[in-house]
Amino acid sequence: MIPVLVRASLRYLARHRWQSGLSILGIALGVAVVIAVDIANESARRAFDLSIERVAGRATHRIESASGGIPDAVYADLRRHGGLAAIDASPIIEAPVRIADATFTLIGLDLLAFSSVRGSGLSVEGPSLIRILTQPDTLLLSASDARRLGVVPGDTVPLRIGTRELSAELVGILTSDQTSGFEGLAIADIATAQEVTERIGTIDRIDLVITPEDASVLAEALPPGLRLVASEQRSETLRRMTRAFHTNLTAMSLLAMLVGGFIIYNTMTFAVLQRRSLLGSLRTLGCTRTQLFALVLSEALLFALAGAVLGLALGILTGWGLVQLVTRTINDIYFALTVRELFVTPLSVVKGMTAGLLITLVAALGPAIEAARAQPRDVLRANSLERRGQRWVLWLGAFGFTLMIIGWGAAQIPSRSLGLGFLAILILILGFSLCVPALLRAIALGLTRVVGPIGGIPAVLAARGVAASITRTGIAAAALTVAISSTLGVGVMIDSFRSSLIVWLDTTLQSDIYVSSPSETGNRADGDLPSGLAQRLAGLPGIAEISMGRSVRAESDTGSVLLLGLTSSSVSPSGFSFEGREAADLWTRFEAGELILASEPYAYHQDVGVGDRIALFTEQGWQSFEIGGIFRDYGSDAGMLVMTGSHYAALWNDDTVSSIGIMVDDTTDRAEVFERVRDLTETFDAPVLVSLNEQIREQSLDIFDRTFAITHVLRLLAIGVAFIGVLSALTALELERRRDYAVMRATGMTRRELTLLILTQTSILGLSAGILAIPLGLVMADLLIEVVNLRSFGWTMEMQIPPMTLIQGVVLAWSAALLAGLYPAYRSADTDPAQALRSE
Template structure:
C-alpha cells in the first residue's frame, strides 16, 4: 500500500511541474541523441567501407601487392605457369566519379571473369554469357540496379560517363548484378565491375595490376608462393587491410566519441539538477512521510524510481532523435573521411542494435548515477531536519569549504594525469573530466564569497532589490550552487571547443601562408581534398611549365606507401634551383636539412609521423618501394597539418631512384617579375586545352580553398558544439526555473508585505542575471584551461600536431552572453507566474 501511495505522490509531483519535467526529458534526450547519432554515423561510414572492402576482396586469404604503381600484369601470367599454383585472380581497383547524377565516389573493379569463381561468387553467380561479353565488348560494365540509377543509366545498354584523373571516359551498362543476399547487395552499391583491360584503360594503368588475390591453405603453401617473388612484391594477409583502416581512423573516431560524451556529461548535470530540486521542492513532504513511518529505503527507491522513469522516457526519445541526427551527420563524417583518410561512399544509415544498446545503457546509467546523491540525501536526513529548510542551508554553507578542498585535490589528480609522459588518450580524457569536476566542487565556496561581496555594489545601483537579490542567492546556496556548476560546465565546454577550433584554424592559416610560396598551382581534380591522387597526362606538366611568363616551376608527386603497415603519404618534390623552400622544422636546421636531403636514400618526415612512430632526426624509415623494401635516413622533422597519420617527403631524384613511377601530381609555377598572376592563370588554362581537366589556381585561391576544406572537416565538431550548447541551455533553463518556482512561498510573503509585481519581476531578473553572470565568469577561466588541454594535450596525442593556442575574445564574450541569456530566460516564466499569483493562495498551498 505504501509503495502505491508513494508512486501516486511521485506521479502527481511530476504532473504538477510539466515544464520542469519536459525540459528534463529534453535534456536527457539530447544527451543520448548526440552520442547515438555520432556512433551511428561513424559506424555506418566505416562499416560501409569495410563491407565494400570485404566484398571486393571476396574470399581471398592473401594478396600480392607492390609499390605505389602496383604490379606488372606479366607477374600474374608467370604465377599461373607455376606448377601446383593455388587459385589466383588479377585485380585492378580504383575510384571514379559519375559525370552525371549522383557525383559521389564509385569503385571501379577490374577482374578476370574466368578466375573469379573461387573469390567473388557474385561475379560468376547466374551471370553466364554476360561475363564473357565483358571481354569481347570494350567499355562495358556490370553493376547493381541501385548503382545504375545513381550514374543515370538505369537500364542495360545505357551509356554513362565517369571522371577520373581529370579525364572523361564513356562506359556502357552490359547487365545488372543481382546478388541473392541483402548484405552483398548493400556492399555492391557504388561498385562498377569491368574486365581487367577496361579498368586499366579507364584508370590509366595499362600493363599494371593493383594486386593479385590468392586463396592459400597452410603455411607451406604460403612459403611456396613467397619463394621466387620479384623485388618490390609482397605477400600480405587480406585481413590486414581492415587493421590498417582501424589504425588510420582511431584518433578521429576517439575524438568524435569524446566530444559526444561531453554532451552526455552536461546531460548528467541536468539530471542531477532535476533530481536535486525535486528533493528540495518536496523537503517538507518527504519529512512528513518519514515522520509517518516511510522507511529510508522506500524514500531512496522513490527518488531513484522517478529518475528511472525520466531516464527511460528521455532515452527512448533520444534514440529516435539520434537516428534523425545520424542521417544528417553521416554525410559530414563521410566527407571528413574522404578529406583525410580514404575514399568512401555511404548512402544509408546502418542501424545496429549494439549502438542502441549503448545509448540505453548510457541514458539510464547516467540518469541513475546522477540521481544517487539526491536520493541518498533524501533518505538519510532525519524527519525534523528534512522539514526545516534552514538546516539544509546550514549544511550547505558548512560543507562548502570541504567541497572546495576536495575540488583542489581532484584538480591535482587531473593535472597529474595530464602531465603523464604517455601518448595514450584515456588518461588525458580522465584528466579533463577531473578538471571539470574539481572546478564544479569549487563553485559553492567561491560563489558564496563573491555574492557576499556583490551585495554592496548591487545595493548601490539597484537599492533594496539589489541587496535582496545577492543575499537571496547566498541563502539558497544548496540550490544556486548546483545551477551555477551546471551552467559553468556547459558553457566552459563550448568555450574550450570553440577556442580549440579557432586555434586550429589560425595555425593552419599561418602554415598555408608560409608553405604556399609559388604564384600558381595546377593539378588534376582528385577524389580526396587533402591529397592529390591523380596525375597529369604524359607531357602536359612540362608543357605547362613552358608557359610564357613562368620563370620557374616545381613538380610534385603524391602517392601512398606503407610505413610500418600503415598507408602514409609520400611527397616527392622537384625543387626549383635558387628559390627558397618554405618548410618549418621541428627537428633540424633548415639549411643543414636541405643540404643533407640531396644525398641518396634520405627523406624528412612530418611531425605526426614523428610523434606516432617515434621517428626523429637520425632515425631510419623502411619504405616498400617498387624495387623492394628500402631504408631511408631521416634528416629532419617538419611541421605539417595535411595528414594526422603522417607523411614523408623526399626529392624527386631520390624518388625516381627507388620507384618506377614518373607521374606528376601537382605543378607549382613561379611568375616572372612584373607578370600579372591572374593573366598568367588564364594563359596556363588556355595552354591545357582539352587534353585534361586541370585545376589551375592562384596562391590566394588555393589558400582559401584549403581553408574551406579545413572548415568542412571541422563542421561536425561545430555541430557537436552547437548540440552541447543546446543541452546546456535546456539544463540551465530547467535548473533555474526549478530554483525560482521552489521559492513560491518566499515570493508570496514578499507580495503580501507590499512588493509590487514589477518589483518582483526586477528581483527575479536580478537574481537570475547574477547567477548567469557568475556562471559566465566561472566558465571563462575554466574554458581557457579546457582549450589549453584540448590544444596542447589531447590534439597533440591524437593527431601529433603542435598548435598555437589563440584566445578569441568573441568566443569568451559569447560564453558570458550565453550564460546571461539562459539565466534571463529562465527567470521569465517564474516571474510572470509569481506576479500573477494570489499571495494568499500561494501561502495556503504551501
C-alpha cells in the same frame, strides 16, 4: 507503507509536470547526442567495412607493386612461372567512379576468375556474360543499385572518372546470396576498366586466395618491386586512420551527457526540498530511511527511462544528420566513402540508454542520501536541506579542487594513450564543476556589498537569493559553466588550429601558381601530368623558375605512407618549418639523396626522430633512409615523407610529375602569367588544374571549416542541454520561493519590479557561469591542444586566445540564463499574491 509512497510519488509528479518534463527532456537530449554520435560513427564504420568486403571479396592476400602498377607482362609471367598457376588469383583495377549522382567503386577483373576470388553464390541476370567479355564500355551493377538508378540491362549509364565524362552499357544485373552483396560496385571486364581509367597495359594489384603456408612461399618467390600483403593488414591501416576522429566525437557526446547529469541532480534535490513536509510526515509515521532512499532513486529511474526512450527517437533522427557530416569529413581528409544506410545497432542503443540510466542514478544518489539520512524533525523544518547544502558547499569545493589537481597531474603523465587524456580532462571538468557552487556563492555575497549602494534593495535581494538557494542555483550554474567552457575550450582549440594552419599554408605555399592533375581516383598513374608539360612551362615568358613534385603512396616497414619526391627550386627550403633539431648540412645532404624529411605526424605516430632510419619498399626492394629533419605539416594526420625527386625517380623507376610550382618573375604581372599557363595546359588532351596560391589557401580553409562543422553541432547540443538545466532550476526556484514573492508583492513590490528582480538573479547566474567558464575553457583548450590533438593526430600548434571568443562565451551564458528566466519571471509576476499566500 509502500503503496502510500507510490501514490505520494505519482501525485507529486503529476502536480509538477513542467519540472518533470524538463528533466526528461534534459536526459533525452543527453542520450540523443550519445546515440546519434554512436550511430554516425557506426554507420561510417559499417559502410567502410562493407566497402572493403565488397572490394576484396574472398581474397586473403594481394600482390602490390612499389610503383603502384603491375605491367600485364609481369602478371602473365607470374601466371606461367611465378607460382600463380595453381593459386586462385585475379588481376584487379580499382577506381572510384560517378554514375549519375552516386559514387561507386569500379572493379575491373578477370571474369573467368571471378567466382574463385569474389566468392560463391553469384548469378547474373540479363544478357550473357559473353557481351561483357567481348564488347567495350560495358558493366554490371547490383540489383539494388540498378533500381536506385532506374536502369535495366541494355540502358546506357553516364560515367565520370576524375574529370572525364564517359558512358557505358549496363549488360547485366548481379545478384548474390551473400549479405553484403555487390552494392556500390560497378563490375567491368579488366580490359574495359583499363581503357576507361587510362591504365592500358597495367593492373593495380593481384588478389589471391591462399593459405598462410602458401603465402610465405610465394612472398619469397616474388621478383623485386613486388610484395605480398595480407588483405586485413590493408583494411586495418585504413581503419586506424579514422579511429582518433571517431574517438573525439564520442568524447564530445559524453560531455553533453555529463551536463545532463547536473539537471537530474538539480531536479531530484528540489524534489526532496519541496516535499520536506511530506517526507518528514512519512518518517514520523514509520517510513524507513531505506524506503525514502528507494523512493527518490525510483523517481529518478522513471525520469531516466522516459528520457532514454525519447532520447532514442531523437538520437536516430539526429544521427542521420550527423552521419552526413561525419562522411563529409572522412571524404575531405581520409578517403572516399559513401554511407547509404543508417545502421542502428543494438549496441548503440544500449550505450546511449545505459549512459543515461547510470548518470541519472549517480546524480540522484546525493538527494536520495539526503532524504534518507535526515531526522524527521530536520526534514519537517523549513530549508533544513538547503542549510545543510550551504555547509557542504565549501567541502565540495575543496574536494573539487583536489580532483582538478589529480586531473591536471594525469594529463602530464608521459603517455600516448588517448583514453588517459580524455579521462584527465573529464576529472578536471568534474572537479571544477564541484567548485562552481562555492565560487558562485562567493560572487553573489560579494555583489550584495557592491550593488547595494547602486541598485538598491532589489539588487541586494537578487544577489542574496542566488546565494541562499545555492543547492539549485549552484548546480544550474555548474551545468551552464561546463557547457560554456566546452564551447570556449573547443573554440580556442579550433581558432588556434586555424591560425596555425594559416601560418603553415603561408609557409608551405611558396610558389605563385600551382599546376596539378584534377584526378580523384587515388591511383598513382592517374596523378600524372602530361609528359613535357614542365619543360614547356619553364620556357614561358615571365616564369622565373619551377619546382616539381611526385606524390605517391609508398609502403614502409610500418605501413603505407604518403611519399613526395621533390625537385626543389630556390624557394623550396623556405616551405618547410622544422621542429627541433636538424641534421648537419641538411639541404646539401638532402639534395644528394643522403637524407629524407619526415612530417611531424609521421614522426610522432612512428616514434622516430632525426637520425633514425626508415625502410621503404622500392622497385629495387627494401631500402633504408635516414631522417634529416622533422617538419610541421597539417596536410595529413597519417604523416608524409619527402625525398629529392631524382632519388625517388631512380629508386622507383618513375620520372613522372604530379604537381608543378611556378614562381613568377617580380617584373611580370602574375595574372598575365596565369593566363599563359592556363592557355598552355588547355593544349593537352589530359585535363590539368591550374590554381593561384590564394585559391589553394581558400580551398584548404574551406575543408578545415567543413571538418569542424560537426564539432559546432555537438557544442550547440551541449548548450541546449545546459539551457534545459537552467530553466529547470529557475522554475524550481520560482515554485519554492512563491511565498517569498507573494510577500514582496503584498508589501508593495510591483510586477515589473518582481520581474526585474528574478531576471537580475538569472543574469547573476548566467554572467557568473560565463566568467567561471573562461579559466576552465582555457585549461580545456590547453589539454586539447597539448594532449588530445597530439595523441590523436600528431599535430602541435601554438595556442591562440581570441578575446572575442571569450566575450562570446560570457554573452552566450548570460543570454541562455536570461532566456531561461523569462518564463519563471512571468509566472511569478502573474501569480495572485493572496492565492499564493493561501496555498501556503
